[in-house]
Amino acid sequence: MITNVLVANRGEIARRVFRTCRELGVATTAVHSDPDADAPHVREADAAVRLPGAAPADTYLRGELIVRAALQAGADAVHPGYGFLSESAEFARAVLASGLVWIGPPPEAIAAMGSKTAAKRLMAAAGVPVLDALAAPAEADLPVLVKAAAGGGGRGMRVVERLADLPAALDAARAEAAKAFGSDEVFCERYLPTGRHVEVQLLADAHGTVWAVGDRDCSLQRRHQKVIEEAPAPGLPAGVRAELHRAAVGAARAIGYVGAGTAEFLLAEDGRFYFLEMNTRLQVEHPVTEAVTGLDLVALQLAVAEGEELPAATPPPSTGHAIEARLYAEDPARDWQPATGTLHRLELTSEHREFCGDGLRLDSGVEAGNEITPHYDAMLAKVIVRAPTRAAAARRLADALARARIHGPATNRDLLVRALRHPEFRAGRVHTGFLAEHAAELTAELTAEFTAGPAAGPTTAGAGGVERAALAAALADAAARTTALPSGWRNLPSQPQSKRYRTADGRELDVRYRRTRAGLRAEGHADVELIEAAPDFVLLREGEVRRRYDVARYGDRVYVDSPVGSTALTALPRFPDPTAQTDPGALLAPMPGTVLRVAAAVGDTVTAGQPLLVLEAMKMEHRVTAPAAGTLVELRAAPGQQVQLGALLAVVKSPEEV
Known part of the structure; x- marks a missing residue:
């Protein structure tokens, strides 16, 4: 019997496994890197063991350190979670060799599926349809997908539409795959731009029973990584x-599979499907399967690892519909640029929890006050909703996200809500190119009118809504500064007070208000009446419509949440610092990260948009490009260099300036 489980993972993954362990009366052990020393998963475990360092390669990917940690803490079993070493046959063998229970499939099954090319050959021999690997793609094969043979998560993948681009795509995929998975093996296969990514949840015991526990659609992806x-x-x-x-x-039977796993397929428009790969672990999206079956897949993993049989010959049927959205700290409108910083608040509103009842689930590895760093994946949380129908689940999930209080780094919340409310998604017309096909409307700056609410439109307030949000922020700030003789008080009429804010898209708003004997009064908003102003909320009436704006401040950052949506603002100083000017040709690091490659040298003539270097942050690569045509006159970046947010990387001068 398992008595103490070490989870060889972090964040939301570890917390998910710990939750089931607590329900089963099983003790828990966490491992953590130095940046994760105070992380929620560490606090929730019965014991925690430090893995010195910050980078995954020095910590969570060090199998020998994790086995040693399990033995030191008195754990008798290891659960790999998903990601990191969860699909390492070598790690599974090391766990078993140390006398610990491995809560996962046999190492032989992991090894059989570890290479996508070998897995394709094995599945083809078993009669499962596959997309053949292309040894030498020809014009007729285009477009093709370059894929890493090992690993997953969208790393080492490139779509190629011209044969001339294939060599560069192969080189880039090999470099990325080698860094992420320790193997630079890549291959090509036909790319189906409108194919669907459909997978089947598997669960097998050691007594010959194999369950197909329903199926999932994971077609909404960005950079080949799942989003919804x-x-x-x-x-x-x-x-x-x-x-x-x-x-x-x-x-599963072809490789003698035991435990939880997922068979992934690509479904073509003509109804034919092809085996993609088998993930020999639990999947990030497993909660939607749990929601429609009532199963606890982690509990079943532990039972199978203890040698028990599955409770029946066949799995329970699926009822209702469940949808999961992954909330990432990133900006979809800026090429999915990851965001870092302090997460001040992340919660679903109490009203929405009551509305959705037990059909709402939030799985997260972070809490208010946590620092979002560049070391790990950018996912903040998964929000899952179950409802009787697909339409109801999509509506409730969109509403839950729209009303959530998310204060901190930029997120993909708006994109998720717009995708869930998109007519094509509602009609079930989804495919792996959905987000790219609708990128313009899903990521465009909003121009919605002030009257558009969460049920009808996007989450961030529209053009008029942003101005009202800034007004609310200024009035709440004024209310917080009220004293016996408040700022701006005059016995005679005088100039109005003003407050300046910068919006997320870079616009500056100048909000003016006046203190009168009747209280605060907005200037320039004749159609808006102030009903009440407090430090944390403002009530405004426009015509006959009254709305409440909740205001939260963290230093110079201000977040305004209202029925029209959420707005993030930066309060600007009244008198800007004239020395705080940036050379228009200067390229600053958009995030903290590591310089992977440099693609130009000082003195080179560059064109607008030309890649100059590549940064890695949050397990993703990001190109830094020339802002305009000119000459690269300064370069302060080198491969392997760690850079901080805002660090000067390069300077490009126009021909007139050189």
């Missing part, structure tokens, strides 16, 4: 669904 997942996969004909389940079970 749902169960069951919508719009599948009964025959296709049954064939997918049979193929998945056949794949």
